[in-house]
Amino acid sequence: MPIKIPKLLPARAILEEEKIFVMDEDRAITQDIRPLNILILNLMPNKEKTEGHLLRLLGNTALQVNISFLKMASHESKNTSAMHLDQFYTTFPEIKHRKFDGMIITGAPIELLRFEEVDYWEELTAIMDWTKNNVTSTIHICWGAQAALYYHFGIKKYELPHKCTGVFWHHIDDYSEKLLRGFDDIYLAPHSRNTNIVIEQLNNHPEVKLLSSSEEAGPFIMSSNHGKQIMITGHLEYDAETLAEEYRRDMDKGQINLPLHYFPNDDPNRQPINKWRSHAHLLFSNWLNYYVYQETPYDWD
Template structure:
């Protein structure tokens, strides 16, 4: 099934060129099914590129999915036109009385700042708190994952001595999890960050389950046992050239930057990188959306009650693990 995204969104043209079917809103409204409703809080400065990357992954599900876009009001975006923001984005206040099947909170290039120094931190905390009761499952990406783990569990981040930058092998920790169903025991994930979560503190939270981890990149896929929260510390949404674009951007600015690891053939930035994470990225998003579809109630007004039911069931599971 196709995704239903707003008419005129730049991502729609790109997805059509890639033979991905995107419904016009008028046509989608005539189909006699209830689509999954997602809201994407896009904190990245490159909003159009990030929209396209995430929608590309969502589109690989056989389900019809309708997407709304949220932005923070306490930060002024300078890398995208105000016309684009006004046309396709709303601030949190427009959504706080609604319920959603799923939510995605992206990363942001602020991992070197203390959380409280980020100008929209208080607003982000309000949004995360709202999602706990109004969104069946929220997926946090990169810095968004670090921020969610700090706000909800007080798991601190630690600054890395050098930027973790490249494509890193990950080890599957739970082959029987719904989210990693079909994953190879070894798989790749792109990372681009200056900070990591404190794995020692993470181990003190049995309600959080590590599904995949890197030998040098640390825990990469973490979830609560009811999948109400899913944390991805890397960038499965990245396209083939995203790390290369980041490298050349900093290189041309004269900034200290290393060639991304395990990315360019023979570490030669003039050569086209090999896309080694696409299949698992598609699989993760497909599994996630499938789980949401299986668990979400038909009436979105019932989502808060369903969240409480799933949480109660998962709390019982945690008690068994601790025993």
């Protein structure tokens, strides 16, 4: 089944070329079914690229999904055109009266700032508080995951001596969790961040479950006890080239952060291979099915 997106969204052409089933508003209104309403708070600098990453995964299930994009009213984006934001994005005051079946809060390259130093922290905490009663389940990615752990559960982050970047092996810590249904016992996933989580606080918190982790990268997938908040410290949504693009961006800044286990033979001149795609699709389809579709009311009113 398709995802419903704005008719003129640039990511549509890319998704259709990859045979991802998308549908615009004109076609969607002819179908007499209850679609899922998913809100994406996109905090990444290159918003169009992140749109493609997430829509690719949300569009690969048997569910019809309506997508709404949210931006921060208290922050001016420097890497995405105002025309794109005005055309496809809304702000929190415009949607806070609504209910959403699911939500995704992305990461942002601001891990080295204290949470309270982020210029939109107050607005973000208002949104995260709003999700408790207005969203069935929310996925938080990378910095968004650390922000959620800090705001909802008081679990702090700490700065790493070196950037955690690369593709790492992960194992399952909780086989009973439906989010990981169908996962291999060990699997690969990308990470890209400068901070990590205080593992002792995580393990000792009664409201948070560690579902999957990595010996090299640390805690990866966590969930609140009822799956209302899901925290993912890495980037299963990344495509094969994303870490290479970030590596070149860091090099331009004079930072040498070669992603581990990513380039063939650790040679940045060679084409990287996507080794995590199937688990990315599996995680998002499990989330949409078990945590959103199976749990959300047919009629919120």
